[in-house]
Amino acid sequence: KNVQRHNQLVGKLKKVHAKTQDYGKFNEQFFECLQHPLAEFKREPAVERVLDFAVQFSMTTSTEEGDKNLLSFIMPKVLALHSSRDKGIRMRSVETVRKLLDKLEDDAEMDVDMCEEITDVMLLRLKDKIPAVRCQAVLALSRLQDPGDPDCPVQMAFQRVIQLDSSPEVRKCALSHIFVRADTVDILIGRARDVKDLVRRTAFEVLAERVSIRSLTIAQRRDLLKLGLADRTEMVRKAFTAQLLPAWLKQCEGDFVQYLKRLDVESGDEWVEKSVMALIKTRSPAELVDGFLTRPECSELIENIRSQQDDLLTKAEGLLDPEVALYWKCLCEHLRSLGSSAEDRLDRILPEGSCLCPFILRVVGTSGKAKCAADHATGIFILQQLFKIAALLDLADEVGRRRLRDLVCQLLPMREVPETLVPMLASCLRAVEGSHEARMSILLEIISDVHLPMNEQGSEADQLQQSLANMSLSIEHVPLEALLKCLSVLQELLLDMTQPSLSPSLRALTDSLVLPCVQTADPVIREAAVRCLGLCCLLSLDFARQHMLLFLQALEVDVEDVQKTALQVVFDLLHTYGLNSFEVEAEKEDGEDDAEEQDDEGAAATAAEKGGKNSNVAKGILSVMSRYLDSQNEDLCHASMLGFAKLMLAGRLVSSKVLLRLFLLWFNPACDEDLLLRQTLAAFFPAFAFSSRYNQEQLGGILLPALTTVWQAPDSSPLALINVNDLTQFLIEFTDHRQLKGNAATTMDLQEQSVHEDLALKVANKLLTDEEDIDERTLCRVLSLLCLTPDSSLTEDLLALDNQLKEAVTDKMALRYLTKFRASITGSGKATRSRITGKTPMSRTRPSTARRTTVTRTAAKSAKKGKASVMLSESEEEEEEGAAIDASPAATRQRLPRGCKGKAQQQVEKRLVFASSDSEDGSLSDGGDSDN
Secondary structure: OOHHHHHHHHHHHHHHHHHOOOHHHHHHHHHHHHHHHHOOOOOOHHHHHHHHHHHHHHHHOOOOOHHHOHHHHHHHHHHHHHHOOOHHHHHHHHHHHHHHHHHOOOOOOOOHHHHHHHHHHHHHHOOOOOHHHHHHHHHHHHHHOOOOOOOOHHHHHHHHHHHHOOOHHHHHHHHHHOOOOHHHHHHHHHHOOOOOHHHHHHHHHHHHHHOOHHHOOHHHHHHHHHHHHOOOOHHHHHHHHHHHHHHHHHHOOOOHHHHHHOOOHHHOOHHHHHHHHHHHOOOOHHHHHHHHHHOHHHHHHHHHHHHOOHHHHHHHHHHOOHHHHHHHHHHHHHHHHOHHHHHHHHHHHOOOHHHHHHHHHHHHHHHHOOOOHHHHHHHHHHHHHHHHHHOOOOOOOHHHHHHHHHHHHHHOOOOOOOHHHHHHHHHHHHHHOOOHHHHHHHHHHHHHHHHOOOOOOOOHHHHHHHHHHHHHHHHHHOOHHHHHHHHHHHHHHHHOOOOOOOOHHHHHHHHHHHHHHHOOOOHHHHHHHHHHHHHHHOOOHHHHHHHHHHHHHHHHHOOHHHHHHHHHHHHHHHHHHOHHHOOOHHHHHHHHHHHOOOOHHHHHHHHHHHHHHHHHHHHHHHHHHHHHHHOOOHHHHHHHHHHHHHHHHOOOEEOHHHHHHHHHHHHOHHHOOOHHHHHHHHHHHHHHHOOOHHHHHHHHHOHHHHHHHHHHOOOOOHHHHOOHHHHHHHHHHHOOHHHOOOHHHHHHOOOOOOHHHHHHHHHHHHHHHOOOOOOHHHHHHHHHHOOOOOOOOOHHHHHHHHHHHHHHOOOHHHHHHHHHHHHHHHOOOOOOOOOOOOOOOOOOOOOOOOOOOOOOOOOOOOHHHHHHHHHHHHHHHHHHHOOOOOOOHHHHHOOOOOOOOOHHHHHHHHHHHHHHHOOOOOEEOOOOOOOO
């Protein structure tokens, strides 16, 4: 009954076995008793104990010869059961073999033929359709691996299972039991990207236990750092930081500097720094500071910096390598984050500002004198860490704060300081100089000092204005490095602006520096100049209107890096001001001159004409930007996709065509390998759909155009491989009013009809009136999945349409879908819908086009029913023409429920609004998020 008595029972059975005269008969009877638990697939404690007892007794006879050896009799018998049709027998037979092999000692010997037979059988069971059988086969084969044989069949089978098996439990089991060799390390690292968190955690655990950091390349180490620290599951991140990172540090004898030397810190990878911070947090501040000062070079470095003696400062430069600098910086940041509790320990390793600033100045001079690029890059990395350390200084010290401010002002104009250090220096300046006007004045002076000396006479303001005026005259003689640094300083200045206004000094600087740099031959300078010009435009709408054409020209003719920056700038401007703000000034002036002479009717006509021109301008800008959704350059495609997504989320853009292109781009099989695009759109569509009723109407409006695009796609197009069932199911989920969140859900309660009811009208009319070939089964399936409200104002219309559809549709499966559709109309049943939690368009099979019968409505139908048919046909005509409507905040608010209006008037207005939403090609909004 329990395992405690197994030893006693085994002893009694051994006495029976010893007194047996016919060992062959004993073996047969023993195996007959064993067959009963072998037939049980379900995990039962009693079955497990019986098998354990049988295995334990069988091993006691393994040293006997002939018929006395029960093990040699049972093993072939159990192996013969592996091909049984019963899954329980297959699983238990493989499990029994595994238990017998586990009981063998490490130096045990086995007959070669038996060993080969076990291997062949277990390799065959690795392909069993039951995951539990495959798991037991993996466990049985774990002791049959030959590490010295590069062609070991067990090793090759394990590698295949780890990479290709469909069951995460089997992959996890193979990961835990594979013998790690040089050719299996890449496979283990690959499982750190597994879709299942348990498999990823097991991969990190195996790497921590069996793989030394020395056996990994630097690229593999850095790849593991990113995978572990950026994992989306807390359980996996915890396993990585609690097991793999400490194991690596232990292999480096607990030395953080030696750990960093194995990671190539100079490449600037953020994950290296995050790994150090994760390890630091596991230790106490006292232990960290004592360990840092215990290193001779670190303690000597701090002492030499504080001495301020030239010879000792020179020696300190030699002691400061990239690894020490990074660890020093991370340790200081950690102690500063602990607050006053670690202030005393921070003072032990952080010199005063009056001591640190002269040392930084010496390092800058040494870096500028570097003779090779590698030494120069090393010096730049060390300077980056020193500047970050300087930002941690106690700014309450007036002397230290003044020394740091003077240091920044002294370093920024120096040729030895590259533009990559400008953001850090600007950050230090913001920390020590609280006045925005003072920082602006300092940075403007630095820009002019980089390549144009200040005049000796006149006031400081006159000198600055004169320098800015002369800058345009001498820009062609300025080295490219100096121009790039000027633009970098200007960028930091513009990012630091607190008021959205462009001062005269900045306008003069833009005219004298930025615009000439846009016309230079060097693409790096042009890209930086376009970025600075975009930041200036964000401060002034008039300035943005003046230079919008320049950005659009850059999109058309410049190199890809400049195109990407210009594209981002245009999207930022549209997000800030709205596209309707960028209209031709002449049109507005003409409208103002003629307004006084026109009566009300003439004024309305002029306004309508101007609205058409505005829409044309909007469509022109959108057509230029939307072309990059199909760009072969991934950066341009990502920038365009992200820009349109932000505009739509902010309510700045309403365009059914752009929304349709984004949705088809998400499902396009050609984009399956583009993880950034898929992840971005997977986050955008749920957020967009569930934020307002009007957004759901937009998504509902692209259902039929999306299906038509897929059906009409040629066989050579990737769109032809889209699974329309996945596509429609996602759109149905996104348009479900029950998924609305916050105020949008409350507003939905006031609506008389849902988006699904409007979709039902559109799909039903599509089935009845469309003359082109369509897949009636797919459309009927859409109807069956819709969530309809019984006893709504459209119930009679939907029932009438359902009757017509049953006469028109001939496909049997489509008729079944219509039965579900009618049940959802009347409320007598619920449509079966699967909850969608993420993008899973796995099937890429194009649906077959079913034969369809078209039925036109008779004249005897009611006018109310006729409106639904007319509504859909008109919307399709408008969409073909590409008409655009204004979606300003006022127009958007008109789509909200009218609680004070009559029911009939509300019904007509909602139908008209929904019909208009399908025709949107480039509708724009000047306001922010509309109250939907």
